[in-house]
Amino acid sequence: MKKTVQVVAAIIENQDHEILCALRSQHMSLPNMWEFPGGKVEEGENLFTALERELYEEMSCRIKAQEVFHENVHEYETFIIQLIAIKAKLIRGVPQKSEHAQLVWLQRENLVSLHWAPADVPAVKALMDELS
Numbered sequence: 001m002k003k004t005v006q007v008v009a010a011i012i013e014n015q016d017h018e019i020l021c022a023l024r025s026q027h028m029s030l031p032n033m034w035e036f037p038g039g040k041v042e043e044g045e046n047l048f049t050a051l052e053r054e055l056y057e058e059m060s061c062r063i064k065a066q067e068v069f070h071e072n073v074h075e076y077e078t079f080i081i082q083l084i085a086i087k088a089k090l091i092r093g094v095p096q097k098s099e100h101a102q103l104v105w106l107q108r109e110n111l112v113s114l115h116w117a118p119a120d121v122p123a124v125k126a127l128m129d130e131l132s
Helices: 049-058 107-114 118-131
Strands: 005-011 018-025 039-040 064-073 081-091 101-108
Touching: 005 018, 005 049, 005 064, 005 118, 018 107, 039 049, 049 064, 049 081, 064 118, 081 118, 101 107, 107 118
Parallel strands: 005 081
Antiparallel strands: 005 039, 018 101, 064 081
């Protein structure tokens, strides 16, 4: 039986209405695929607290998690991911890449130009739907 992992992902929009996207490095699973930054929820941890902790640990910036935007379950070959995308606001610092190969800010209409990790695709589509 595959293990289910609960993961939170940040949808951070800057003042220019661009959204933060992170490229998974060669050392990560699903290398060279794009994702919304975040990470695993620890046992007993609140979703918003988990997201704020992960962004501080991985990108040395402070965010304020605001609202759950999208949730989906995706089955990979070796595990199942429950991905909870949460809209968040950058409140201190500038996101720094430490684990990721690259960070970019993109307008919503350009999100589809990236090769996204499969679990992130439904959240990308939901963001695109907000445009119409």
